[in-house]
Amino acid sequence: MAATYTGSCKCSAIKIEMQGGPDMLGLCHCTNCRKSTGSTYSTNAVFAKSAFTIISGEPKVYEAKGGSGNPAFVNFCGNCSSAMWTETPLRSNIVVIKVGILDGDALEKLAPKLETFTSRRPSWVTSVDEATQFENGF
Template identity: 55%
Template sequence: MLKALCHCLNCHKTTSSTYSTNWVVPQPAFKVVKGEPTTYAAAGGSGNTAKRQFCNQCSCVMWTESPVFAGIVVVKAGVMDDGAFEKFKPASETFTSRKPGWVPCIADATQFPEAWQAAAPAKE
């Protein structure tokens, strides 16, 4: 599971902050165990439709899915219990080109000026 901060404009608006804090989970490992979320679909920074899932009880954003990151679910870390933020150390930051200049980079986190990119396979 990848832990990442996202500085895209949609995350600015969704969180009313400078970034969202996310766990990137493979689709097959993701399962909703209770409740039925409400979906909001809108064009993301890439122009593709991003679908954000909200709790229909408290309205918090729970996760996002998009064709840009097919096969994965981006879970908002704030919905997790048991001290999730204390255990969270981002491995990457995405859309850093949209990050306010006064927000420092996370030490040792891979920086992506735009969307997250998987590492290219090694050439033999």
């Protein structure tokens, strides 16, 4: 049986569900991800859009410029401001979930397999052992 992952914002106004595991999981050091998370990088899981469902709530959407310079639509909670997922017209068949919103023990089950935009990683942030490194996007 395929895994089911659920996630929510801080205030639980928006809840989501993904059927099956992520196609990819990694750290992104691009400026957009840093600004979206307020941290040095974002841990992201890529799921097929067909496996993604909004269970409750309606996100607000902010159009940003992704690390590649192309449009990125950041979905977030208008109440608590949690950044939840990103979509891009260039890859309309996927959603990029911010892993920190996942419920339960998902963070223990999922480990990063790659790092993107490592050319923008601060020198004091170490790379993840065994994660494939990409200086820019993948």
